[in-house]
Amino acid sequence: MLRPLRVVALLSPIALLSLGASAHAQTAAPSAASSDVELARVAFARGVLLAQQERWSQALEEFRQSRRHADRPRTAFNVGLALQHLERYREARAALRECIAMPSVLAEPDLVTDAHALEAQVGRSLARLRLVLAPADAEVRINSQVIPEGRGEPLRELDIDPGRQEVEVSANGVTTQRFTVALRSGESLQRRVDLAVVPGRVAVTVDQPEASVSIDDEVVGHGSTVWQGSPGAHRVRVEADGYRSFRRPVTVTAGGDLRVEVTLSPLRNPWYQSPWLWSAVAVAVTGAVLAAVFIHDTQGPDGGSTQQVLQGATVRW
Numbered sequence: 001m002l003r004p005l006r007v008v009a010l011l012s013p014i015a016l017l018s019l020g021a022s023a024h025a026q027t028a029a030p031s032a033a034s035s036d037v038e039l040a041r042v043a044f045a046r047g048v049l050l051a052q053q054e055r056w057s058q059a060l061e062e063f064r065q066s067r068r069h070a071d072r073p074r075t076a077f078n079v080g081l082a083l084q085h086l087e088r089y090r091e092a093r094a095a096l097r098e099c100i101a102m103p104s105v106l107a108e109p110d111l112v113t114d115a116h117a118l119e120a121q122v123g124r125s126l127a128r129l130r131l132v133l134a135p136a137d138a139e140v141r142i143n144s145q146v147i148p149e150g151r152g153e154p155l156r157e158l159d160i161d162p163g164r165q166e167v168e169v170s171a172n173g174v175t176t177q178r179f180t181v182a183l184r185s186g187e188s189l190q191r192r193v194d195l196a197v198v199p200g201r202v203a204v205t206v207d208q209p210e211a212s213v214s215i216d217d218e219v220v221g222h223g224s225t226v227w228q229g230s231p232g233a234h235r236v237r238v239e240a241d242g243y244r245s246f247r248r249p250v251t252v253t254a255g256g257d258l259r260v261e262v263t264l265s266p267l268r269n270p271w272y273q274s275p276w277l278w279s280a281v282a283v284a285v286t287g288a289v290l291a292a293v294f295i296h297d298t299q300g301p302d303g304g305s306t307q308q309v310l311q312g313a314t315v316r317w
Contacts, residue, residue, distance in 0.1 A: 044074075089123075099115045127189075138169050166180055176195070246262045
């Protein structure tokens with residue numbers, strides 16, 4: 001089995017030799033590129049010395065500093081090596097794969113062999129977490145770090161570091177789940193995670209307390225009502241006897257609050273059903289009847305009855 005510390009020890013003379021050659025080659029003010037290379041080599045050398053002392057956290061920072069100045073396969077390898085000693089296996093494997101993927105590594109077949117061997121060793125140290133997710137597009141974080149593998153798939157097979165890990169699963173419009181897993185190297189665990197939809201609220205304020213309030217044609221209350229339901233498009237309807245119906249489409253958002261204020265308009269009857277009309281008609285009919293009776297009592301043929309006329313004539317003659 002490959003001994004990672006021995007690999008670093010073998011690399012250290014190369015690093016120190018490169019550092020000296022670089023210093024010897026500079027006869028004038030260094031360019032920006034050569035300055036970066038020099039800084040990279042110095043940081044690399046410090047990282048090797050720290051690794052030999054098994055001060056892996058400090059060595060990791062030096063190797064990463066070196067990569068920021070000049071990214072080389074040997075530096076990427078040593079980053080992976082330091083991470084492996086720190087038991088950060090996921091990150092170690094990623095660094096080793098970056099090392100193997102660099103075109104310039106082909107010139108160093110021994111380094112390629114060591115990188116593949118160390119990657120295999122790191123892979124055996126990982127644990128596996130299988131998550132069955134609903135919804136499928138949920139985002140997975142482990143120790144606050146987004147895990148991109150399998151995004152959009154309902155089954156996620158994730159290689160994770162052994163030990164206690166904090167897992168968070170989240171998506172838009174649904175509740176977030178958080179839980180802890182603790183696995184040893186080589187162990188696996190499957191878990192189903194169903195994220196519940198976060199409901200939204202609709203608060204309907206009505207000026208008529210007896211009015212019925214319906215959401216999607218289902219009565220949910222009378223008078224002012226608060227309804228809670230799934231996000232999306234819905235229909236609000238408010239009805240009361242003697243008033244015009246109120247209808248409005250609404251869009252409910254997850255966890256949102258929507259207010260709908262309703263003032264119902266009185267329902268106007270047709271003109272022929274108006275009580276004022278029929279009251280006026282009744283008055284008119286009553287007046288017509290009384291007028292007819294009066295006329296009938298005061299008039300007859302030629303101005304009245306024969307008796308009244310004759311009497312009047314007798315008096316006048």
